[in-house]
Amino acid sequence: MEQITTIVFDLDGTLYEDTHHFSYYAELLKDRLAPEAQERFEKDYSAFGQGELTLKIGRVYDAKKDLVLAHHHGEVTQGWKWDGEIVPSHEIKELYPDPLQFDLLDMLSIGDLWWVPVAIAKHYGLTSEDAYKAFLQTREHMMTDDFELMPLKEFADVLEKLHEKYTLILMTNSPQTDSDIIIKKLGFTSFFHDKIFEANKPIHTAETLTRISEKWDVPFDRMLSIGDNYINEILPASLLGCSTICIDPYDIHENSVADLTVHNLTELSAKLEELLLNDTVN
Ligand SMILES: [Mg+2]
Structure with a gap:
């Protein structure tokens, strides 16, 4: 160096x-979900906190296929359904023959805590547009005097x-x-x-x-x-x-x-x- x-x-x-803005963000995302999905969102978000959700930091959420993926430099090494059931490796190979290309809409790299509630909300049907609105609203909250840093x-x-x-x-x-x-x-x-x-x-x-x-x-x-x-x-x-x-x-x-x-x-x-x-x- x-x-x-x-x-x-x-x-x-x-x-x-x-990190307390993440719970604020999670609340906003939850509020935008259909009433019947809100409780399940809450359950999953708290399961994440306990380390009990299949979705973890470092993994990927493929919103289109609704699969959680582990990867090494983009090569998928394992895949799970949302509930944790492992997807057979030959299916994973067929689904992901090429290295993953991450984007901010459908192939979400869960690189930090911002992405956890978003991925859960998307699993329960939230649109990327609504997720972004909640993000901006959280950032707005962080600008107010109520948010101390x-x-x-x-x-x-x-x-x-x-x-x-x-x-x-x-x-x-x-x-x-x-x-x-x-x-x-x-x-x-x-x-x-x-x-x-x-x-x-x-x-x-x-x-x-x-x-x-x-x-x-x-x-x-x-x-x-x-x-x-x-x-x-x-x-x-x-x-x-x-x-x-x-x-x-x-x-x-x-x-x-x-x-x-x-x-x-x-x-x-x-x-x-x-x-x-x-x-x-x-
Ligand atoms: Mg960062």
């Missing part, structure tokens, strides 16, 4: 680890120091208005040299990293991508030759390509301090 000059950060789950002190300190020595770039899938407010609540407004909103990761991750590389005149091997969503921020960046740090609170990435994996922001802060702010290295 000695030659790093530019660091690209994800926002949610990366710059803060608060405290930065992790050691991370805030590290970020402030990094900002003096490195080019810091924010790249988030979220819209600008609410992201700016979240950044402001965290007190990080002045720390970023560039911000990219509605980045449409993972579809446009490589394209956007290439744009950053050109704009800031920095080769990929001097860029570091940090995020908590493996498919969005780690895999595509690594394929380009960027260094990567994956925040993996659930230990789901066994064969990760990330240069470094941490469990949380406390560990991330310590590693960034050690690797990038240690004056004997730089």
Whole structure:
């Protein structure tokens, strides 16, 4: 990591680890379901919390076929029906002869907690349009004064120091208005040299990293991508030759390509301090 000059950060789950907005989001999604589906949604969402739902972080939900999939670099390794029944492997091979192509509508990579209630709601018939409305409403709620957001002190300190020595770039899938407010609540407004909103990761991750590389005149091997969503921020960046740090609170990435994996922001802060702010290295 000695030659790093530019660091690209994800926002949610990366710059803060608060999670109470996910229950708010789940409530909104549930309210948009037919009355008879609401109870089942609730049951499944709490089963997820207990680790008892077939759908887990790290898996994929194929909304069109209503199947839960495990995969390795896009190759499906196992498939389940929603209730947990295993789909025979010869059927899986026929259904998914090619590596999975993730999108934000039908082939959902359950990379972080945002995707869990959405996948459950889609299983019970919610449209992508309604899901997106609930997402925007949640982001709106996060902008209000009712939603408090405290930065992790050691991370805030590290970020402030990094900002003096490195080019810091924010790249988030979220819209600008609410992201700016979240950044402001965290007190990080002045720390970023560039911000990219509605980045449409993972579809446009490589394209956007290439744009950053050109704009800031920095080769990929001097860029570091940090995020908590493996498919969005780690895999595509690594394929380009960027260094990567994956925040993996659930230990789901066994064969990760990330240069470094941490469990949380406390560990991330310590590693960034050690690797990038240690004056004997730089
Ligand atoms: Mg994230």
